[in-house]
Amino acid sequence: xxxxxxxxxxxxxxxxxxxxxxxxxxxxxxxxxxxxxxxxxxxxxxxxxxxxxxxxxxxxxxxxxxxxxxxxxxxxxxxxxxxxxxxxxxxxxxxxxxxxxx
Numbered sequence: 001x002x003x004x005x006x007x008x009x010x011x012x013x014x015x016x017x018x019x020x021x022x023x024x025x026x027x028x029x030x031x032x033x034x035x036x037x038x039x040x041x042x043x044x045x046x047x048x049x050x051x052x053x054x055x056x057x058x059x060x061x062x063x064x065x066x067x068x069x070x071x072x073x074x075x076x077x078x079x080x081x082x083x084x085x086x087x088x089x090x091x092x093x094x095x096x097x098x099x100x101x102x
Contacts, residue, residue, distance in 0.1 A: 045093045050075055054091055057098070076101070 067078040079087040
């Protein structure tokens with residue numbers, strides 16, 4: 001019984017990530033193309049630079065962005081495919097990191 005539960009748990013863990021990757025989202029995080037290394041930006045991006053970078057990043061995946069909100073260091077953005085919400089991300093303007101929070 002324990003082996004069966006372990007097998008099911010492992011399969012669910014792998015499948016949920018595969019579905020997210022298949023949908024073109026970044027469930028485990030990624031970084032902004034404007035920053036040179038993962039988690040390192042030379043300076044904090046302005047809100048306009050951040051939105052432009054996010055838009056370019058998801059456009060390459062065939063997705064669009066909307067409902068941009070947040071002040072200060074973090075920006076929350078909804079990600080859409082053909083008008084349907086597929087993900088919600090948080091973007092750290094200081095480090096350039098993207099993370100799915102949906």
